[in-house]
Amino acid sequence: xxxxxxxxxxxxxxxxxxxxxxxxxxxxxxxxxxxxxxxxxxxxxxxxxxxxxxxxxxxxxxxxxxxxxxxxxxxxxxxxxxxxxxxxxxxxxxxxxxxxxxxxxxxxxxxxxxxxxxxxxxxxxxxxxxxxxxxxxxxxxxxxxxxxxxxxxxxxxxxxxxxxxxxxxxxxxxxxxxxxxxxxxxxxxxxxxxxxxxxxxxxxxxxxxxxxxxxxxxxxxxxxxxxxxxxxxxxxxxxxxxxxxxxxxxxxxxxxxxxxxxxxxxxxxxxxxxxxxxxxxxxxxxxxxxxxxxxxxxxxxxxxxxxxxxxxxxxxxxxxxxxxxxxxxxxxxxxx
Amino acid sequence: xxxxxxxxxxxxxxxxxxxxxxxxxxxxxxxxxxxxxxxxxxxxxxxxxxxxxxxxxxxxxxxxxxxxxxxxxxxxxxxxxxxxxxxxxxxxxxxxxxxxxxxxxxxxxxxxxxxxxxxxxxxxxxxxxxxxxxxxxxxxxxxxxxxxxxxxxxxxxxxxxxxxxxxxxxxxxxxxxxxxxxxxxxxxxxxxxxxxxxxxxxxxxxxxxxxxxxxxxxxxxxxxxxxxxxxxxxxxxxxxxxxxxxxxxxxxxxxxxxxxxxxxxxxxxxxxxxxxxxxxxxxxxxxxxxxxxxxxxxxxxxxxxxxxxxxxxxxxxxxxxxxxxxxxxxxxxxxx
Numbered sequence: 001x002x003x004x005x006x007x008x009x010x011x012x013x014x015x016x017x018x019x020x021x022x023x024x025x026x027x028x029x030x031x032x033x034x035x036x037x038x039x040x041x042x043x044x045x046x047x048x049x050x051x052x053x054x055x056x057x058x059x060x061x062x063x064x065x066x067x068x069x070x071x072x073x074x075x076x077x078x079x080x081x082x083x084x085x086x087x088x089x090x091x092x093x094x095x096x097x098x099x100x101x102x103x104x105x106x107x108x109x110x111x112x113x114x115x116x117x118x119x120x121x122x123x124x125x126x127x128x129x130x131x132x133x134x135x136x137x138x139x140x141x142x143x144x145x146x147x148x149x150x151x152x153x154x155x156x157x158x159x160x161x162x163x164x165x166x167x168x169x170x171x172x173x174x175x176x177x178x179x180x181x182x183x184x185x186x187x188x189x190x191x192x193x194x195x196x197x198x199x200x201x202x203x204x205x206x207x208x209x210x211x212x213x214x215x216x217x218x219x220x221x222x223x224x225x226x227x228x229x230x231x232x233x234x235x236x237x238x239x240x241x242x243x244x245x246x247x248x249x250x251x252x253x254x255x256x257x258x259x260x261x262x263x264x265x266x267x268x269x270x271x272x273x274x275x276x277x278x279x280x281x282x283x284x285x286x287x288x289x290x291x292x293x294x295x296x297x298x299x300x301x302x303x304x305x306x307x308x309x310x311x312x313x314x315x316x317x318x319x320x321x322x323x324x325x326x327x328x329x330x331x332x333x334x335x336x
Numbered sequence: 337x338x339x340x341x342x343x344x345x346x347x348x349x350x351x352x353x354x355x356x357x358x359x360x361x362x363x364x365x366x367x368x369x370x371x372x373x374x375x376x377x378x379x380x381x382x383x384x385x386x387x388x389x390x391x392x393x394x395x396x397x398x399x400x401x402x403x404x405x406x407x408x409x410x411x412x413x414x415x416x417x418x419x420x421x422x423x424x425x426x427x428x429x430x431x432x433x434x435x436x437x438x439x440x441x442x443x444x445x446x447x448x449x450x451x452x453x454x455x456x457x458x459x460x461x462x463x464x465x466x467x468x469x470x471x472x473x474x475x476x477x478x479x480x481x482x483x484x485x486x487x488x489x490x491x492x493x494x495x496x497x498x499x500x501x502x503x504x505x506x507x508x509x510x511x512x513x514x515x516x517x518x519x520x521x522x523x524x525x526x527x528x529x530x531x532x533x534x535x536x537x538x539x540x541x542x543x544x545x546x547x548x549x550x551x552x553x554x555x556x557x558x559x560x561x562x563x564x565x566x567x568x569x570x571x572x573x574x575x576x577x578x579x580x581x582x583x584x585x586x587x588x589x590x591x592x593x594x595x596x597x598x599x600x601x602x603x604x605x606x607x608x609x610x611x612x613x614x615x616x617x618x619x620x621x622x623x624x625x626x627x628x629x630x631x632x633x634x635x636x637x638x639x640x641x642x643x644x645x646x647x648x649x650x651x652x653x654x655x656x657x658x659x660x661x662x663x664x665x666x667x668x669x670x671x672x
Contacts, residue, residue: 062438084420091439100455102398103427103437119436226616254620261622280562284590286597286622 002044081279089300109137144310151193158306167292167325168202179336180244187248229255237263250275268334287331338380400438417615425636445473480646487529494642503628503661504538515672516580523584565591573599586611604670623667
């Protein structure tokens with residue numbers, strides 16, 4: 001069996017150099033040498049044993065996607081097409097960089113510690129993280145991490161986010177411009193400093209610009225799932241005053257549309273609706289859903305870039321990346 | 337820091353017994369002792385280092401979901417809601433049994449070897465596996481594995497499958513009974529001995545029973561994605577003879593419906609369609625999709641049961657579990 005030393009011997013370099021290449025510490029080795037070593041590794045079919053390396057280096061080439069707070073009750077973190085695209089994007093990219101993907105739902109700090117101490121992960125990507133005790137524990141672990149859609153206000157934290165408030169503003173303004181004045185805001189439970197709160201702020205900002213008083217009775221929060229959406233559609237069908245609906249997730253909007261239709265409410269004739277995400281569900285709904293676009297695939301790409309930069313100790317120019325939103329017009333909104 | 341020996345000392349048992357409990361070899365320890373040891377572990381906040389254990393035992397408490405053949409081109413293995421529910425079900429269950437989930441797309445035997453030799457996984461769950469050279473390599477690894485939806489005909493192999501042929505038969509017969517005679521079969525590429533082939537056999541069986549000759553021009557194969565489905569819907573809209581469509585996946589059916597609608601074809605007035613899976617997309621489509629139901633969550637549960645039984649060296653009564661299908665009637669099919 002080929003050993004690391006065999007590779008080093010043939011390449012005319014030290015075992016440390018080969019090890020650096022295998023461990024993706026490319027910056028310490030010249031590009032030509034990296035190329036040469038990779039060719040030998042490939043030709044000799046050499047596969048390093050990660051477990052042994054992990055123990056020696058105290059870090060594994062595993063990147064964990066840690067899902068905090070997203071409960072099984074709502075179908076788990078994989079139920080929403082956004083997460084699928086995002087995770088698929090990450091799995092695809094880290095594979096080519098020599099990393100493995102571990103997926104874990106974590107409910108509390110102990111769950112987090114269990115993952116970290118067991119596997120000495122190279123890095124972690126967190127979805128659904130807030131500024132609380134759990135975050136303090138993440139920091140203490142002292143490994144590279146990237147937050148997704150977090151509003152934790154700390155200069156050293158890497159975060160890939162979105163123009164959430166702007167998205168909420170654009171969606172609501174789009175309805176207001178078309179004459180809607182009684183606009184329901186539908187979302188998962190609003191948490192302080194989460195994306196939903198920002199989208200709600202955008203909703204309030206647009207209302208305020210148009211001189212429409214904020215009415216808390218138009219805020220509908222619930223678990224995110226198709227069946228919950230359908231039920232909410234039933235409820236909304238009973239309120240004839242509501243002409244416009246903004247949903248902070250397409251999957252919720254799709255459920256609401258199905259529920260409204262079942263009660264004989266026509267879209268957009270009777271009620272208009274606008275979503276958020278622009279995933280493939282927008283093509284399936286009838287009529288096709290007007291929505292706020294975000295690029296879930298790009299979120300994964302940027303998250304991995306920030307992760308790799310940390311792993312390679314490269315300088316990071318911008319730790320907070322905010323991806324843009326835009327409105328995609330389809331057929332679910334009409335002018336009054 | 338608490339060590340394994342501390343736990344053993346306090347419980348009044350040997351270190352081996354504690355180790356057995358941690359490694360889920362419960363059958364070697366009495367239930368009372370397991371309970372006692374787990375309580376001490378919990379109270380002392382003891383977390384074993386899996387990496388060290390892995391090296392010692394030559395096996396990690398990681399279960400891999402290995403996706404063979406499902407290419408990124410079609411959106412990757414996470415694009416279909418079936419896979420999400422299935423994976424979510426597995427992640428949820430192995431977590432409570434002390435295992436971690438690794439997710440990996442593997443293109444060839446080298447990719448497989450890379451995962452296996454690096455991590456010495458406790459077990460692997462394969463989706464999309466056929467009887468070929470790749471499968472021979474899986475066998476050589478000599479670790480517990482469970483196949484999902486495979487038609488590999490080998491007595492020792494654990495497989496969780498579905499009544500695929502019956503499902504294809506039921507769907508087609510449902511259309512035939514309602515007067516349809518020109519029925520399109522739409523699916524991903526048909527491979528020998530895969531689920532799609534079995535569903536196609538069911539389609540042919542039903543046609544034959546009704547004395548309808550098989551017409552290969554009515555077979556439409558392509559990548560599975562919404563956009564491909566929409567394009568196929570355009571094509572199908574041009575063929576006025578086709579009154580019935582059977583899609584072997586709801587996600588494909590949903591795309592076809594969107595494509596047909598865009599071309600002004602009404603469902604079910606102009607064309608009827610029936611899907612396969614019964615995932616949440618059926619609630620979103622307009623009209624709601626009649627389909628063949630399968631239980632993706634149950635598939636995950638049964639797969640993990642078969643895996644755990646192998647890991648614990650328990651006798652396995654039935655290695656081939658075939659889950660039932662049933663037809664769910666909604667509004668996408670009409671009688672001619």
